[in-house]
Amino acid sequence: MRESALGGFQGTWIVARREIRDQLRDWRILTPIILLTLFFPVLMNFTAQQAVDFVSRYGAALIGERLVPFLLMVVGFFPISISLVIALESFAGERERLSIEPLLATPLSDLQLYAGKLIASLAMPLFAAYLGIFVYLLGLALRMQWYPSFQLLMQVLLLTTAQAVVMVTGAVVISSQTTSVRAANLLASFLIIPISQLIIGESVIMFWGRYSVLWWIVFGLFLIAGVLGRMGIRLFNREELLGREIDALNPRWVWGEFWTAFRGEARSPAAWFRAVITRSLPRAWVPVAIVAGTLAAGFAIGWFMAQRFTLPADLLDLDRLGSGLLKEMLRFGLMSGRGWAFILVNNIRALLLATLLGVFSFGVVSLILLMTPMAIIGYFSGNMALAGHDTIRFLLALVIPHAVAEVPAMLIAGAAILQLGLAVLGLSHGKTLSQNWLAALGEWARLSVGLVLPLLVLAALLEVFVTPRVALALLTGS
Amino acid sequence: MKPLIETRDLSKHFDQLQAVEGLTFAVQPGEVLALLGPNGAGKTTTIRMLASILQPTRGEARVAGYDVVRQPREVRRSIGLLTEHHGLYTRMQAEEYLLFFGRAYGLTEAETRRRARMLMLRYGLQGEERRRLGEFSRGMRQKLALARALLHDPPVLLLDEPTSAMDPASAKVVRESIRSLRSAKRAIIVCTHNLTEAEAIADRIAIIRRGRLVAEGSPNALKRAMLGEPIMELRLACPLNGVLQHMPPGIELVETGNDWLRYRTDAPEEDNPRVLAAMARARLPVVTLSEVDRTLEEVYLQVVEGDEGAVDA
Numbered sequence: 001m002r003e004s005a006l007g008g009f010q011g012t013w014i015v016a017r018r019e020i021r022d023q024l025r026d027w028r029i030l031t032p033i034i035l036l037t038l039f040f041p042v043l044m045n046f047t048a049q050q051a052v053d054f055v056s057r058y059g060a061a062l063i064g065e066r067l068v069p070f071l072l073m074v075v076g077f078f079p080i081s082i083s084l085v086i087a088l089e090s091f092a093g094e095r096e097r098l099s100i101e102p103l104l105a106t107p108l109s110d111l112q113l114y115a116g117k118l119i120a121s122l123a124m125p126l127f128a129a130y131l132g133i134f135v136y137l138l139g140l141a142l143r144m145q146w147y148p149s150f151q152l153l154m155q156v157l158l159l160t161t162a163q164a165v166v167m168v169t170g171a172v173v174i175s176s177q178t179t180s181v182r183a184a185n186l187l188a189s190f191l192i193i194p195i196s197q198l199i200i201g202e203s204v205i206m207f208w209g210r211y212s213v214l215w216w217i218v219f220g221l222f223l224i225a226g227v228l229g230r231m232g233i234r235l236f237n238r239e240e241l242l243g244r245e246i247d248a249l250n251p252r253w254v255w256g257e258f259w260t261a262f263r264g265e266a267r268s269p270a271a272w273f274r275a276v277i278t279r280s281l282p283r284a285w286v287p288v289a290i291v292a293g294t295l296a297a298g299f300a301i302g303w304f305m306a307q308r309f310t311l312p313a314d315l316l317d318l319d320r321l322g323s324g325l326l327k328e329m330l331r332f333g334l335m336s337g338r339g340w341a342f343i344l345v346n347n348i349r350a351l352l353l354a355t356l357l358g359v360f361s362f363g364v365v366s367l368i369l370l371m372t373p374m375a376i377i378g379y380f381s382g383n384m385a386l387a388g389h390d391t392i393r394f395l396l397a398l399v400i401p402h403a404v405a406e407v408p409a410m411l412i413a414g415a416a417i418l419q420l421g422l423a424v425l426g427l428s429h430g431k432t433l434s435q436n437w438l439a440a441l442g443e444w445a446r447l448s449v450g451l452v453l454p455l456l457v458l459a460a461l462l463e464v465f466v467t468p469r470v471a472l473a474l475l476t477g478s
Numbered sequence: 479m480k481p482l483i484e485t486r487d488l489s490k491h492f493d494q495l496q497a498v499e500g501l502t503f504a505v506q507p508g509e510v511l512a513l514l515g516p517n518g519a520g521k522t523t524t525i526r527m528l529a530s531i532l533q534p535t536r537g538e539a540r541v542a543g544y545d546v547v548r549q550p551r552e553v554r555r556s557i558g559l560l561t562e563h564h565g566l567y568t569r570m571q572a573e574e575y576l577l578f579f580g581r582a583y584g585l586t587e588a589e590t591r592r593r594a595r596m597l598m599l600r601y602g603l604q605g606e607e608r609r610r611l612g613e614f615s616r617g618m619r620q621k622l623a624l625a626r627a628l629l630h631d632p633p634v635l636l637l638d639e640p641t642s643a644m645d646p647a648s649a650k651v652v653r654e655s656i657r658s659l660r661s662a663k664r665a666i667i668v669c670t671h672n673l674t675e676a677e678a679i680a681d682r683i684a685i686i687r688r689g690r691l692v693a694e695g696s697p698n699a700l701k702r703a704m705l706g707e708p709i710m711e712l713r714l715a716c717p718l719n720g721v722l723q724h725m726p727p728g729i730e731l732v733e734t735g736n737d738w739l740r741y742r743t744d745a746p747e748e749d750n751p752r753v754l755a756a757m758a759r760a761r762l763p764v765v766t767l768s769e770v771d772r773t774l775e776e777v778y779l780q781v782v783e784g785d786e787g788a789v790d791a
Contacts, residue, residue, distance in 0.1 A: 014581045018567070025569045099565035102626060104531050106582040107551045238531045253493070 011108045015116025016123070019090055023124050029086060036079045037128040038135060044071045045139030052144070063207075068140065069152055070206045075136040076160035077199060079128035083164045084188060087121035087171035092184035095175070095241060104238050114172070114236040118229075121168045129160050155214045159202070162221035167191055169228035173424075176235035177433065227362060231425055235433060257435055261442020276450035280443060284415040291370065291414030295407070298371030302378025306386055309379075313387035316380075326476075329468045336464065344460040347406075351413050351452065355420065355444070363421025370414045397474040402463035409455035416447040480543070482507050482634050482665030483528060487537035490523050490689075497523040499689040500537065505665040505682075507633070510656065512680035513669045516782055520689035521669040522562055525636045528667070529559050542633050555583065558627035562638040562669075564619045568612035572603060572622055575611060576629055583630040590629065597625035601651060616643035624652060628659075635659060635666040641675060653679055677774045685781045693781045697774055704777045707744040709770040712753060713737060715763035724760040726752045740770060 023029045048071050052064030094100045103113065133156065140146040148156075170191040171184070178184045198217070205213045264279070266272035333339030350369070358366030377399055384391045423440030424433055481504035488501040498520040505511045513521050526532040528541055530550035539546045542556035567575060573594055580590025598604050601621040611619065620643050627635060640656065641649035656679050660666055670676050676683060677697045685693040693700055702708070714721065714737050721739070722731070729749060733740040743749040750767060757764050 011582070014578070018570075018578050022567060022569050097565065098561070098563040099567055101526075101531070101561045101563075102559065102565050102579070102623070103582070105529050105554055105557065105559040105561075106579065107554045107584065108582055109551070239533055242526060242531055 011112035012115040012119065015103075015108065015113055016119040019117060019120030020123055023086065023120070029082065029124070032082055033079060033124060033128040036082075037132045040078060041075050041132045041136035042139060044075050044136055045143060047071065048140065049143055066207045066209060068144075068146055069148065069156070070203055072133060072136060072148065072152070072156050073159065073202060073206065075132045076129045076156055077163065079132055080125045080160055080164040080167065082128075083121055083125035084167040084171050084191065086125065087117075087168040088175060088181060088184045088188060090117045090121050091172050091175035091236070092178050093181045096180045100241060104242065110237045111233060114233055118168055118172070118232075121171070122164055126161060126164055129164070130157070133157070133160070152211060155211065155218065158218045159214060159221070162218055162225060163195065163198070165225040166221050166228065167195060169225050169232050172232035172236060173228055176232070176240060227425065234425075240432065254434075254438060257438040258442050258445070261439040262445050264446070273450055276446050280446050281412070281451070283443075284412070284419060284447065287415035287418040288411050290418060291367065291411050294367045294371055294414070295374045295410065298374035299378035299381070301371070302375035302380075303382035303385075305375070306379050306382025310386055311383045313389075316383055316387045316389055326468075326472060329471075334464050334468045340460050340464040343463055344456060347409075347456050347460065348453075351417075351448075351456075354413070355417050358417040358421040361421065362425065363418035366417040366421065367414060370410055393474060397471040398467065401467040401470045402459050405455050405459035405462055409452050409459055412447050412455070413452045416444040416452070420444045479506055481505055482543075483511075483539075483541055483667065485524075485528070485537065485539040488524070488527060488534050488539050489536040490520075490527060490532060491535045496689050498527070498534075498686075501686075501689075501691050502537075503684055503691065503694060505667060507663040507665055508660055509682065510660050510666045510668060510680045512676035512683050513667055513686060514671075514673070514676060514683060514778055515686035519686040521686055522638060523689075524686070525559070525638055525667065525669060528553075528634075528636055529557055530554050555630070556632055557634045557636055558630070558632040560624055560627040560635075560637040560640055564623040566611045566614075566619055566623060568610065570611055571608050572598065572611060572614070573607035575622065576626060579626050580629055585630055593629055593631070594625070597628055598622075600655065601625055602648070617645055617648045620644055621648060621652070624655070633664055635664055637666065638669045639671070640668060641670075641672065649675070673774045673778055683774065683777075685778060687782055693777070697777075700777050701772050701774070704780050705772050707742050708746055709740050709742050709772075710746060710750060710753075710767060711738060711740050711770050712757075712767050713765040714757075715765050721757075721760070721762060724756050724762065726756050729753065 048064075048068050051067050052061075055061065055063040055067075094103075108116075137148065137153075171188065174187045174190065175184050178187060198221075202214065202217060205211075205217075264272065264275050266275050329335060333342055354366035354369045357369065358364075377395075381391045381395065384394050420437075420440045420443075423437045483503075483505040485504070486502050488498060489496070490498040501520075501524060503511070513524065515521050523532060527534050527546060528539055530541075530546045530553040533547055541553045544552040544556060546553050567578075570578070573591075576594035576597075577587065577590050580587070580594065585593070595604075595607075598607065601624065603618060603621060603625070606614070606618070611622065614622065620640070624637075624640060627637070635656075637656070641652050644652060653675060656666060656668065660679075660681075668676065668680065680697065682694065682696055683700055684691055693704070695703065709732055717737055718734060718739060722734075725731070725741075726749075729752075730742045731739060732742050741749075741753070746769070754764065754767060
C-alpha cells in the first residue's frame with residue numbers, strides 16, 4: 001500500500017504542493033506576481049490605447065496594430081521571468097540551506113523530486129502570466145473592442161509556456177553546478193542573455209508581422225526545453241547534489257582532467273598519434289556521419305537556392321577568365337607563402353569560432369557555420385548547372401584539389417565540436433558535468449591537434465599552390 | 479541474530495579524496511553504535527551511504543536486509559535520518575512539516591497526524607503544532623528534526639549530532655529517547671563529538687580517522703585496549719608507611735601517594751578481595767577501593783592523534 005501511495009505522480013505532487021504553499025507564504029514572490037498580474041496588464045492596456053491613438057493621428061495605424069499583440073507577449077513574459085528566480089531558489093536555495101538532505105533521505109525518487117520542483121517553479125508564474133494575459137485581453141475588449149485571432153492567442157500562450165519551461169529547466173542545470181543561490185544567480189546570465197535576445201527577436205518578428213515564424217520559435221524553445229530537461233534529470237540526482245563541492249575553481253584539477261583525456265595512455269608522440277587514429281577517430285564515426293550529412297545538406301540547400309536567386313549566366317562563364325585568371329590569383333596572394341599563412345590562419349580562426357559557438361549551442365551553431373561554405377559551393381554549382389556550364393569542371397578546377405584535405409578536416413573538426421557540444425547531455429556514470437566536458441575538450445584537442453591541424457596545413461598548401469595550377473590548366477589551358 | 483546494519487569494505491572516493499576507505503562493521507537490533515572521529519573523518523559520508531544518498535565507490539552495505547545500491551527505496555523507507563544540519567523549512571508550521579514528510583514516506587494522513595502528535599508530545603513540542611518553524615529555538619528545531627526521523631517508525635536510525643544545540647534538559651530527553659528506541663530492537667548509529675554522551679548511550683564505539691576505522695569495541699573494551707588494564711585506587715585512613723610490604727604478591731603498583739596507592743589489575747574480581755584481606759590482616763583502615771575513572775576522551779585522543787593501526791577491542 002505504501003508503494004502505491006508514493007508511486008508515479010503522487011510523489012511528484014507531494015513535493016510540488018509543499019513548494020507552491022511555501023511560495024504563497026513568501027511576500028517577495030507574491031508581491032511582484034500580483035503586481036505583474038493585475039496592475040501591469042492594466043498599464044499595458046493604457047499604453048496600447050495611447051500608442052494606437054497617437055500613431056493613428058499620423059496615419060501610421062499599422063504600428064498600433066502591431067504594438068497591441070507585442071504588448072500581449074510582454075504581459076505574458078514578465079510574470080514568467082520570476083520562474084527563473086523561483087527555480088534557482090528551489091534547486092540551489094534548498095541545497096544551500098541544507099534542507100535538501102532530509103528530502104533526499106525519503107523514498108521519493110530523483111525524478112519525482114525533480115518533477116515536483118519543476119512543476120512548483122512553473123505553476124505560480126505561469127498562472128500569473130495566463131491571468132495577466134486574460135486581464136490585458138479583457139481590457140482590450142472593453143476599451144478598444146480588440147480581439148486576438150485564435151492563432152495569435154495560441155502562439156502567445158505557447159511562447160510564454162515554452163519560455164518559462166526553458167528558464168526553469170535551464171535553472172536546474174545552472175543550480176546543479178553551484179552550491180549557493182548567489183553563484184546560481186551569477187550563472188543565470190547564461191540564461192538571461194539568450195532569453196533577452198530571443199525576446200528582442202520575437203519583438204522584431206511581431207512588428208514585422210511574420211507571425212508564422214513564431215511557430216518555429218515555439219518549436220525550437222520546446223526542443224531546447226527538452227534538451228535542458230534531459231540534462232536536468234541526469235544532473236538532479238542524490239550523488240551529484242550531495243557528493244560534490246563545486247563552487248571552487250581548481251585549475252590544477254581542470255588541467256589534470258584535460259591532460260589525462262588529451263594524452264590518453266600514450267608514452268610517446270608516435271604512440272599518441274597512433275591512438276588518435278585507432279581510438280579517437282573510430283569513436284567519432286557517428287558525429288562524423290552527422291557532419292557529413294550536414295555538409296551534404298548545405299551543398300543541397302545552396303544548389304536549390306540557386307534556382308531562387310539565379311546569377312546571370314555570363315557572370316559564370318569560366319572561359320572568359322582567360323589569362324586574367326593568373327593575375328587575379330596572384331592579386332589574392334595565391335601561389336605564395338603569405339597566401340598559405342593567410343588561408344591557414346583564417347581556417348583555424350573559423351574552426352575556433354565554430355568551437356566556441358558550438359559549446360554554447362550543443363554544437364548546432366557550429367554545424368550551421370560548417371554548412372555555410374558548402375552551401376556557397378552548392379549555390380555556385382547550381383548556378384553553373386542552370387547556366388548550362390560544366391559543373392564538374394568548375395568543381396575540379398576550383399574546389400576539389402584542396403577539398404580532398406579540407407573536407408576531411410571539416411568532418412573531423414565538426415565531429416569533435418559536436419562531441420564537445422553534446423558532452424553536457426550524455427553524462428558518463430560516476431562523472432560530473434565538468435569531468436565529462438573536460439574529457440570531451442581533451443578529445444576535441446586530440447582530434448584537432450592530431451588530425452585537423454595537419455589536414456588544414458595540407459589543405460592550405462593545396463589551395464595556394466596546387467588548386468591555382470589545376471584551375472589554370474583546366475580553365476585556360478595554360 | 480542478523481545485523482540490521484552491515485557494511486563490508488565500504489569505501490567512497492571523491493575524485494582524489496578517499497572520504498571513506500574499507501569500513502567493515504555491523505550493528506545488531508537493539509544496539510547503539512557511536513561513530514566518532516574528527517571533522518572530515520568520513521562520518522557523514524558513511525551515514526549518507528547507509529541512507530542510500532551516496533553510492534559507495536567500493537564495497538557493500540545492507541540496511542534492514544536491503545542493499546544500499548540495488549534497493550535504495552527500501553533502504554530509505556527503513557531508515558530515519560537526522561542530518562547534521564536540521565534542514566527544516568522555516569516557513570512551514572510544525573505539524574504541517576511532519577505531515578509533508580509523512581506523505582513523502584507513504585504514510586496516510588491520519589497515521590501521520592497520530593504519530594506526529596505522539597512524537598511532539600514525547601519531545602515536549604505539544605502546543606507548538608501551528609507555530610512556524612522559523613520561530614522555533616535551535617533546540618526545538620533539533621527535536622522536531624528528530625521527530626521527523628522517527629515519523630515512519632523505522633527499524634534503523636542514523637543520527638548525526640542528535641543533541642547538538644540542545645539545552646541540558648532537552649539533551650537528556652533525547653538521550654533517554656535513544657535508549658528507549660534501542661530497547662525497541664532498533665539499530666542506531668549516532669555520530670557525535672560529545673564523548674560523554676557517546677559513552678552514556680552507545681553499546682559500541684567506532685572511531686574513524688581519515689576515512690578508516692581505527693578502533694572499535696565497547697567503551698570498556700576500548701579503554702582496556704588503549705589505556706591498559708583497569709587501575710584501582712586504595713585510600714587509607716593512615717599514611718602508607720609500611721603498607722607496601724603487606725600487599726599480596728603479583729599486584730602491579732602504578733603510583734603511590736601519602737595515604738593512597740594505585741595498582742593495575744586484569745582481574746579485579748580476584749585481586750581486590752586479596753588486597754582488602756591483606757589490609758584487614760595488617761589492621762590498616764581502608765577508606766575506599768575504587769576503579770580510577772578513565773574517560774573515553776583519553777581513548778579518543780590517543781586513537782585520533784596517534785599513528786597506530788586499527789584497534790579491535
